[in-house]
Structure formats: structure tokens, C-alpha cells
Amino acid sequence: MFDLVDIHCHALSNVDDGAADEETMKSMLDTAYNDGIRVICFTPHFKIYEFRDSEDIKNYNILINKSYELACSYVNEKYADMTLFLGNEIMYHDEMLDSLKSTACRSLNNGSYILVEFQPTVTSFDIENAVIRILRKGYIPIIAHIERYSALIKKPELVYELRNMGALTQVNATGILKFKFGKIARFLKTVLKKKQVDIVASDAHDNSIFTPKLSKSMLFVAKHYGEKYAEKIFCKVPKAVLNNEKNF
Numbered sequence: 142m143f144d145l146v147d148i149h150c151h152a153l154s155n156v157d158d159g160a161a162d163e164e165t166m167k168s169m170l171d172t173a174y175n176d177g178i179r180v181i182c183f184t185p186h187f188k189i190y191e192f193r194d195s196e197d198i199k200n201y202n203i204l205i206n207k208s209y210e211l212a213c214s215y216v217n218e219k220y221a222d223m224t225l226f227l228g229n230e231i232m233y234h235d236e237m238l239d240s241l242k243s244t245a246c247r248s249l250n251n252g253s254y255i256l257v258e259f260q261p262t263v264t265s266f267d268i269e270n271a272v273i274r275i276l277r278k279g280y281i282p283i284i285a286h287i288e289r290y291s292a293l294i295k296k297p298e299l300v301y302e303l304r305n306m307g308a309l310t311q312v313n314a315t316g317i318l319k320f321k322f323g324k325i326a327r328f329l330k331t332v333l334k335k336k337q338v339d340i341v342a343s344d345a346h347d348n349s350i351f352t353p354k355l356s357k358s359m360l361f362v363a364k365h366y367g368e369k370y371a372e373k374i375f376c377k378v379p380k381a382v383l384n385n386e387k388n389f
């Protein structure tokens with residue numbers, strides 16, 4: 142089995158709505174390791190509207206760095222073959238590119254790829270515009286949990302358009318197993334069948350419901366959509382993204 146790579150994870154403690162304390166963070170890292178995950182990129186939320194001023198952002202980043210150091214020392218001691226990286230899940234906003242430039246928020250492992258999310262009610266026009274703006278500035282957007290946006294669910298062809306423009310798409314591992322019937326299930330089936338998903342990640346927030354696990358979803362994808370494709374979207378592409386590679 143290939144090493145699983147998780148590029149969307151809220152396991153850092155005391156920073157966002159993810160791990161509530163250090164013990165939860167450690168137990169989430171244990172869960173991830175036991176599931177076969179060997180690379181994690183932590184992606185604490187970055188929502189510009191939640192900060193009052195630049196001092197707030199500075200303090201948030203101090204907390205992130207502190208928690209990241211704790212996670213690294215825990216993993217270095219316990220899991221020598223596990224690697225950790227840092228990024229953000231950035232809620233799209235018009236000044237997002239300025240925030241990246243000023244290092245208020247981060248791309249994934251300081252490379253060209255940024256994990257970007259939208260409000261669930263975002264329009265297709267706004268997603269396309271955001272992708273164009275991000276690409277023009279030399280970044281590559283990875284659209285987080287595409288199964289959450291009604292504009293895409295209603296019109297899966299838009300996913301193909303966004304990928305043709307140069308964006309990558311990410312789906313949550315829990316969604317693949319959870320949605321069996323209904324429009325989200327149909328949407329996921331369509332995009333997986335047509336191989337329009339680039340990355341599957343955990344988007345883990347705790348160690349009970351939204352856990353850092355990928356292996357079951359990978360087996361499901363391998364069974365229904367092919368082993369090669371499963372290996373690609375759970376291991377190869379996320380690894381390449383963290384290495385800042387452009388061809389995969």
C-alpha cells in the first residue's frame with residue numbers, strides 16, 4: 142500500500158475549530174498514522190472577516206506556529222517516518238492575494254498551491270472569477286471540498302471547466318463514504334467516474350466524527366473507479382502538490 146498524504150487537516154490544537162486541545166491533536170496524529178497517513182499538511186482556517194486588525198492575524202499565526210512546533214516534536218519522537226507541513230485553508234476574499242503576499246496566510250508548504258474554500262452558496266460566476274484571479278497572480282487554486290457548493294452540484298460540467306482553466310479539485314474522504322443517495326452522491330459519482338477529482342483529503346476536525354482517516358475511502362475509490370486512480374488522488378497528486386511539482 143502507498144503512503145497516504147493528507148493536504149487538508151485541522152489537527153493543530155487551539156487555533157481554529159479543529160483540535161480543541163493538545164491531547165486531541167496528539168490522538169488525531171495517532172489516528173492518522175494508524176490509518177496509513179505518512180504526510181500531513183495542516184490547514185488552519187484563514188477567514189479574513191474573523192480578524193479585527195493585523196495584530197489579531199499576527200497573534201493567530203503565533204498560535205499556529207506554536208502548535209505546529211508541538212505537533213512536529215510529538216511526531217519526531219513517535220513516528221520517524223511521518224512528515225508534517227503547514228498551510229492554510231483560505232476562505233476566498235478579494236484581498237486574499239494581498240494576504241498571501243504579506244504572509245498573513247500561507248500557501249501549502251510555501252509553494253504555488255493554495256487551498257481555497259468558498260461559502261456554500263457561492264455562484265459559479267464568483268468561483269470562476271476567483272480561479273482566474275488566483276491563476277493570474279501565479280498561484281494554483283485547489284478548490285476545497287467541491288461537494289459542498291450547490292453551484293457545482295447542480296452543474297458538474299463547471300468542475301471540468303475549472304480544471305481546464307488550471308484549478309485542482311479536492312473532495313473530502315468522509316463525503317465519499319457518507320453520501321449514498323441524493324444529489325451530492327450523484328455529483329460525487331459523476332466527478333469520480335469522469336476522473337475530475339484531483340485530491341481526496343480528510344478535512345479532519347476532531348478524533349470522533351471528522352477524523353483524519355483516508356484508507357477506507359481509498360479502498361472504496363479503488364474498488365469502484367480503479368486502483369491507479371485511487372493511488373493518484375490519495376497519494377501521488379497530493380504529494381506532488383506539497384513538493385510544488387507542476388506535472389503529475
Ligand SMILES: [Fe+2]
Binds near residue numbers: 149150151230
Ligand atoms: Fe477544512
